[in-house]
Amino acid sequence: TNEISKFNPPPSPPSLPIIGHLHLIGSIIPKSFQKLSQRYGPLIHLKLGASTSIIVSNAQVAKQVMKTHDLNFCYRPQFGSSHDFLYKGSYFITAPYGPYWRFMKKLCVTKLLSSSQLGRFLHIREQELEILMKSFVVCSNENRSTDLCLDFTIFSNNILCRMAMGTTLFDKDIIRCLVREFMHVGAKLSMGEVFGPLGKLDLFGYGKKLRKIVGEFDHILEIFLKEHEERNIEDCQGDMMDVLLEVYRNPNAEVRLTRNDIKAFFLDIFLAGTDTSSVTMQWAMAEMINNPNILRKLRAEIKSVVGPTKLVRESDVSKMPYLQACVKEVLRLHPSAPFALRQSAEDCKINGYDVKAQTRTLINVYAIMRDPQSWVNPEEYIPERFLDSADEINGGDEHVSKMDGGDDFRFIPFGFGRRGCPGSSLALRVIEVTIAALVQCFEWEVKGGGKVDLEEGSSFSVGLAKPLVCYPVTCFNPFEVCD
Numbered sequence: 001t002n003e004i005s006k007f008n009p010p011p012s013p014p015s016l017p018i019i020g021h022l023h024l025i026g027s028i029i030p031k032s033f034q035k036l037s038q039r040y041g042p043l044i045h046l047k048l049g050a051s052t053s054i055i056v057s058n059a060q061v062a063k064q065v066m067k068t069h070d071l072n073f074c075y076r077p078q079f080g081s082s083h084d085f086l087y088k089g090s091y092f093i094t095a096p097y098g099p100y101w102r103f104m105k106k107l108c109v110t111k112l113l114s115s116s117q118l119g120r121f122l123h124i125r126e127q128e129l130e131i132l133m134k135s136f137v138v139c140s141n142e143n144r145s146t147d148l149c150l151d152f153t154i155f156s157n158n159i160l161c162r163m164a165m166g167t168t169l170f171d172k173d174i175i176r177c178l179v180r181e182f183m184h185v186g187a188k189l190s191m192g193e194v195f196g197p198l199g200k201l202d203l204f205g206y207g208k209k210l211r212k213i214v215g216e217f218d219h220i221l222e223i224f225l226k227e228h229e230e231r232n233i234e235d236c237q238g239d240m241m242d243v244l245l246e247v248y249r250n251p252n253a254e255v256r257l258t259r260n261d262i263k264a265f266f267l268d269i270f271l272a273g274t275d276t277s278s279v280t281m282q283w284a285m286a287e288m289i290n291n292p293n294i295l296r297k298l299r300a301e302i303k304s305v306v307g308p309t310k311l312v313r314e315s316d317v318s319k320m321p322y323l324q325a326c327v328k329e330v331l332r333l334h335p336s337a338p339f340a341l342r343q344s345a346e347d348c349k350i351n352g353y354d355v356k357a358q359t360r361t362l363i364n365v366y367a368i369m370r371d372p373q374s375w376v377n378p379e380e381y382i383p384e385r386f387l388d389s390a391d392e393i394n395g396g397d398e399h400v401s402k403m404d405g406g407d408d409f410r411f412i413p414f415g416f417g418r419r420g421c422p423g424s425s426l427a428l429r430v431i432e433v434t435i436a437a438l439v440q441c442f443e444w445e446v447k448g449g450g451k452v453d454l455e456e457g458s459s460f461s462v463g464l465a466k467p468l469v470c471y472p473v474t475c476f477n478p479f480e481v482c483d
């Protein structure tokens, strides 16, 4: 009893029986949590139906969790959805911090997503960008509109598929559809977990549907695995599947991979890498269209770096601080992964409060990057705040741009530390050059004229609520010169 009386959990809003704090959660979840934290503090605990979670909402507390207590929070909550599928125990994103996760992480960093691997696949990204750009030229010539949400999703999916297994798919859309369905069903399932028994009531049948989808995915991946296995060494392209198969065949590898491990890894990166990049590019274009001055300033920077005849390339980006600032500002205001989900291993103290072992921990990246204590005019899109000369905008003493590679926890769109996003450099490479190319070559008009409706969509990932349908109008066609 003595121990219990001393237990000092983080503060919590008043709750109701059974549902706990469920009634306080609106449709835009990161925003709801942000509101609660503004009232009850940067570290709160919430009871959502059956489960208890702690919510982290400012940079200081995020630093304690992701840096000071990094090892203790190196785990992810286990949702029902990750338990009973085909690849049980093989998923990387939800793997407990242990030998398997460490091995896969090392493979990611040194091989699969390393900068030399990314460099080797530059041609894939350039070809896919060219295909995308040419489709916009055609739209422009025919005065047709296009749905950028769809375009960007197919684009980032094609890049990932080709990097993963050397090809987009015979039925181009299959993985994209799988990802979409998986997200849809998976989100419902994990909400069911988060929201406990009440949430589960309307989930009847979803688990079964998800299993069917993963089954289809498995079938396709198996075809590609066989094809890769039967290839002669000289035909190997060194794609991710080749790299993983090499480990799979190596009897002396630190960890013996199974076929399921390989397939689960691909499922993981398709899930983690497709929508996140696509949603970021959608928000970037939405902000560009609504801020024509920013778009013009960016276009001027691009022109001054690449000149009047060539299409911008990835290698130009390092010379474009304003482009980098524009993309950072999108990631700040519209993080496509608004939560980093962690779980504690042991009891610990955070911000003076007791946190028990196995506590679900949501780091509200969205709220942290909109915290008025950290940012001036946090709700506004102001890329200039990330430039070296931004003292004024940032309210004085500290350069926000110093955050690069450092540990300023005000800006953590890719999470932080051991469990941080291993795909961040790939994502940045794709997003930066793509936005640059779209701004360099086209004027963008919204269907119906006027501005883009920036309403945020509901659910966990905060995308645009409505499709981004635009008319591209060619102002520079690099392909006429190059072809």
Ligand code: HEM
Pocket: 092, 093, 094, 105, 268, 269, 272, 273, 274, 276, 277, 280, 335, 336, 337, 339, 340, 341, 342, 365, 413, 414, 415, 416, 417, 418, 419, 420, 421, 422, 423, 424, 426, 427
């Ligand atoms: C704009 C694009 C992206 C954003 C905003 C993003 C964001 C994030 C965040 C916030 C996390 C959790 C980090 C943490 O817990 O500290 C994460 C994890 C992860 N991301 Fe990304 N990501 C993006 C793109 C990608 C891409 C392109 C890939 C793969 C090619 C990828 C693969 C992963 C994986 C595998 C994890 C789990 C890592 C682990 O558990 O160790 N992400 N991402």
